[in-house]
Structure formats: C-alpha cells, structure tokens
Amino acid sequence: MKIILLGPPGAGKGTQAQRLQQERGMVQLSTGDMLRAAVASGSDLGVKAKAIMERGDLVPDALMVGLIEQRIAQPDCAKGFILDGFPRTTAQAEALDRMLAAMGVKLDRVIEMEVDEAALTERIVGRFSCAKCGAGYHDKFKQPAKRGVCDSCGHTEFSRRKDDNAETVKTRMAAYRAQTEPLLPYYRAKGVLRGVDGMAEMGEVYRQIVRILDGT
Numbered sequence: 490m491k492i493i494l495l496g497p498p499g500a501g502k503g504t505q506a507q508r509l510q511q512e513r514g515m516v517q518l519s520t521g522d523m524l525r526a527a528v529a530s531g532s533d534l535g536v537k538a539k540a541i542m543e544r545g546d547l548v549p550d551a552l553m554v555g556l557i558e559q560r561i562a563q564p565d566c567a568k569g570f571i572l573d574g575f576p577r578t579t580a581q582a583e584a585l586d587r588m589l590a591a592m593g594v595k596l597d598r599v600i601e602m603e604v605d606e607a608a609l610t611e612r613i614v615g616r617f618s619c620a621k622c623g624a625g626y627h628d629k630f631k632q633p634a635k636r637g638v639c640d641s642c643g644h645t646e647f648s649r650r651k652d653d654n655a656e657t658v659k660t661r662m663a664a665y666r667a668q669t670e671p672l673l674p675y676y677r678a679k680g681v682l683r684g685v686d687g688m689a690e691m692g693e694v695y696r697q698i699v700r701i702l703d704g705t
C-alpha cells in the first residue's frame with residue numbers, strides 16, 4: 490500500500506508513520522529525516538538545506554523531488570511506503586504523480602491528520618527523540634517509562650530538533666497554510682483523500698488510519 494500522511498507540523502505524521510513501519514512493514518519516507526541526515530553529514534544537499542530549515546521555510550522543489558525520486562526507486566519501497574512530509578507543494582505533488590506513473594505504481598490513499606492548530610505549538614516545542622534509535626518522546630505527553638532511558642533501545646542520550654522552537658514554528662505553520670494546504674483539494678478531486686482526527690489519543694489515531702487502509 491502506498492500512502493501519504495498530510496498535515497501541519499506537529500500533527501503526528503512521524504509518530505504514525507513509525508508505527509505503520511513497525512507493524513505493517515511499510516517504509517517510512519520522511520523527507521525531514523532525510524534532510525536532517527544530509528545536514529548532519531555535511532553533504533551538498535545538507536549545506537543547501539541547513540539555513541532554510543532553521544528558518545522554517547521550504548527547501549526548493551527541485552531538490553526535494555530529486556531526493557524522493559532516488560529513494561522511492563529503492564527495492565524496499567516496492568512493498569509499500571508512507572510519505573511523511575512530502576509532497577508539500579503542488580509542484581511536488583505533480584512531480585510525484587509523474588514519478589508514480591512512470592513506475593506503474595498507484596497511490597492508494599492520502600490521509601489528512603485533522604488538528605487544532607492552536608494545540609500544535611505545545612506539541613512541537615516539547616518534542617525530543619532518542620539520539621540512537623530515533624524513538625519519539627514529549628516532555629508533557631510521552632516521557633520514557635524510566636526517565637532518561639529510551640524505552641526502545643535503552644540509550645540515555647536524547648536530542649531536540651533545532652527548528653522545534655516557537656518562533657520557527659510560526660514560519661513552518663505559515664508555509665503549511667500557504668503551500669501545502671492546497672494539496673487537500675488536489676487529492677480530494679482524485680478521490681483518494683480521507684481524514685482522521687489528529688487530536689485523538691495516539692493509539693486511536695493509529696486505529697483510524699488502519700481502518701482506512703484495511704477498508705481499501
């Protein structure tokens with residue numbers, strides 16, 4: 490199954506994509522994670538993306554399309570993938586359509602995570618993740634069972650994203666509204682769009698997503 494998770498920053502796309510990957514063997518394709526890895530490695534792409542990401546703006550379409558085009562063609566994606574953070578603009582969505590058509594692959598569903606924007610800043614600024622395995626946590630909503638120790642791998646170091654601060658979140662939200670929200674009517678017109686209540690508890694959001702996937 491090939492799906493897109495769509496929603497503003499902090500909607501829970503990454504959390505749900507991680508669980509779908511673990512439980513259903515679909516591959517999580519997070520362009521944000523790919524870019525953060527590029528920044529950490531100091532690659533050409535990373536050098537170009539770093540300042541843009543720190544401001545909360547969008548990285549140019551041509552770079553993003555090239556990145557996803559390479560990744561989606563890897564053999565592990567054939568069994569199914571979850572696009573998390575891509576596409577974010579109409580140009581990216583159109584490029585994705587062309588890519589999938591050339592590969593003879595059908596997009597099964599686009600799932601909108603419906604959220605109350607006012608709650609998102611609190612969700613975002615409290616986020617942190619295990620520095621080793623990437624498992625996600627939150628100061629207020631999801632501390633590890635044993636404080637300071639990752640539930641998944643036992644590691645004791647955690648990291649926070651540089652762009653998860655109140656100031657940058659404003660720019661990221663504005664980018665979502667202006668450039669990504671127009672994708673909702675784009676996918677609605679194709680008949681693939683479904684919605685889930687992104688404000689529900691994490692397990693309930695997951696169940697709603699699974700119901701959509703199993704109903705197709």
Ligand code: AMP
Pocket residue numbers: 498520521522524541542543545546547548549553573574575576577581652661
């Ligand atoms: P995310 O982890 O999805 O919140 O992405 C973090 C940052 O990476 C965004 O604020 C953008 O600067 C950049 N980014 C990730 N995916 C894309 C994309 N599809 N198009 C443009 N910029 C992106």
